[in-house]
Amino acid sequence: MAMSKCNRLCGSLIGELLDSIENVLFDCDGVIWRGDQAIPGAPDVVNSLKKNGKRVFFVTNNSTKTRRMYADKLAKMGFSATEEEVFGTAYCSAMYLKSTCKLKGKVYLIGSNAMKQELLNVGIEQVGAGPDPITGVQIDWANVPLDAEVKAVLVGFDEHFSYMKLNRALQYLSNTECIFVGTNTDTRLPLEGGKAVPGTGCLLKAVETAAQRTAQVVGKPNRFMFNCLSSQYGLDPAKTLMVGDRLDTDILMGSNCGLKTLLTLTGVSTVADATEHQKSGCPERLGMVPDYFVESIAELLPALQG
C-alpha cells in the first residue's frame, strides 16, 4: 500500500521495518531523553540496534553542545555512542561554513561557547561569543567597531543575545557579500510542565528582520544535516530511518531526504497533528506525515531482543 502513512508501528511490522533498514537517525530531546532523563528503555534500544548491525546517529538542532559534550551526555545515560555519531547544529554549521561556503575569514557569532569550539575545530575563528555589554552612555550604534576579517554571520542559541549583537549583525550583513547562516528555526525550547523558553528561531527572526535578508538554515528540516552525515558515511536514504518527536523538523527532514520516518510521542507532536497534515491534502504538509508512529522508542525493544 504505497499511500499508507502514519501507521501505528506494532506487531510484525516492527521486525519488517528493522529488517529493511541499515541506519537509524535519532533526534535527541523528546526522543531518547527529556532534559536530563533518558527515556526509559532508550539506551537499550540504541545499544541493541548497534548489536543488530545497524549504524546509529544522533541528529539534533540544539546548538548549545559540541559533539564531545553530546557523546559525554550519551555515555552518562548509558548509550553506546561516539563523538563521530553526533550531528548537532554547532558542528554542522561549522562544517557548512567550511565545506559548502568555503569560508575564508572570520565568523561573527551569535551563539554559544560550544559553537565557538566547533568552529575552532574546523579552523574557523570567531568574534562575538559571550556578553557584549553596552559601555558608556551614548552609543553611536551605526558606527560600532567591526572586525574587517568577518565574512559571515552565524546565528545560533545565545543567552547573551542583545540589541548590541543584533545591531552588529545588521552592520556586518549590510555587506551583501557577508554570508548569513542560522543553526535552526525552532521558535521555542519546550520544557517539562508545559513551560517553554525562547528558541533560536526568535533570535534568527530578529536578525533577519533587521538585515532584511534570509539566512541559510543548516538544521532540520533542511537537508544539510543529512547531507553532511551521508557525505561521511555513505548512507542509502531508502535504508535509513529518521526517528523524531517533531513533525515540522525531524519528520519533514526525513521526507525531504527520502528517508523512512518514525514519529515518537514522547515529545512535542501528536498523532492528531500528523492526521491534520495528512487530511489537509496540502503537498507541503504531507512531508510532515510520518510513515509510522510509536508511543515511545522503547516499543522497538522486544523485536530487537527477540
Place this chain on the structure above:
Amino acid sequence: MAMSKCNRLCGSLIGELLDSIENVLFDCDGVIWRGDQAIPGAPDVVNSLKKNGKRVFFVTNNSTKTRRMYADKLAKMGFSATEEEVFGTAYCSAMYLKSTCKLKGKVYLIGSNAMKQELLNVGIEQVGAGPDPITGVQIDWANVPLDAEVKAVLVGFDEHFSYMKLNRALQYLSNTECIFVGTNTDTRLPLEGGKAVPGTGCLLKAVETAAQRTAQVVGKPNRFMFNCLSSQYGLDPAKTLMVGDRLDTDILMGSNCGLKTLLTLTGVSTVADATEHQKSGCPERLGMVPDYFVESIAELLPALQG
C-alpha cells in the same frame, strides 16, 4: 478627477489644498527634521500654517521620547509647538493601555525610560526598563522571577533588549489574559549615509515569535494614533492632511483614516515606490499611494506667505 492620485503638489494646487483643510499632521524624522537638523524651511512652514489658522500635530512612531522631550526638541529647532500637539508612540501606547485596554495592573516594559515616564504620567506602573543582566552561572530560564501584578507586556525600542527580556516577555505572555501591545513595527531606523540600525519591529518580531502571539500595534499605519488625537481634538478626517515620508506607515495610516495624504521626498520613500503601488492594482497597496507629493515641505511656504 476622483481617481487622480500621486500628483506633484505645485502651483495653484497648493493653495487649493491648504484652503480645503483645517488640520495638518506631520511625521517628524524625514519630514520636518533629519536626525538633529531641521529640514530647511520646515519651521517656517509649521509656524505659518498656525498663523493661517491651521491646527498642527506631530505624529511619530518613535518611542524613545516623551511628549515633553519632543516639545523641547521642536522648540530648539524653531518650531512653534506644545507638548499637547505631540503624539508619539510612547505617549499613545500609554493612552492605549489606559483608555482602550482599561488596564488594571502593571506593565512589563521592553522599552525606554521615556516610555516608563509616559506610563507613569497616566498612572501605570512598569517593571522592566533598563538593563536586565544575567546574574550567576546557571539560569533557570523557565522559572525566572515574575511580578504577579503584571497584566500587560509593552514592546517599544529598547537598547537593553536581551534574551533575558525576551524570555521574561514569553513567560508573562504564556498567560493568555496578559495584554500584548507593541509601539510600532518599523524594522529599521534609517540614518544618514545609507546606514541603519535595528528598529522596534525586530524586537517585536522576536517577542511575537517566542510568545506565539500577535501584538496589538499602536503606531502607524494603525488607526489608533489618529483616533487618540481625534478623540481629544475632534478632527474632521476630510479636512485633515497627513504629511509623511513613508508610504507603509504615514501614507497608509492617512488612507486608513480617510485623511488627505502628502508624501515628502526628504526621507525614506520615493515617487517610484508610490507609482509601483499604484500600478500593482492590489487593493492593499493602493492605500500606500499618496494624494500628492513634494520634494520638501518647504515647497508649501510661498503659498502660506503669499
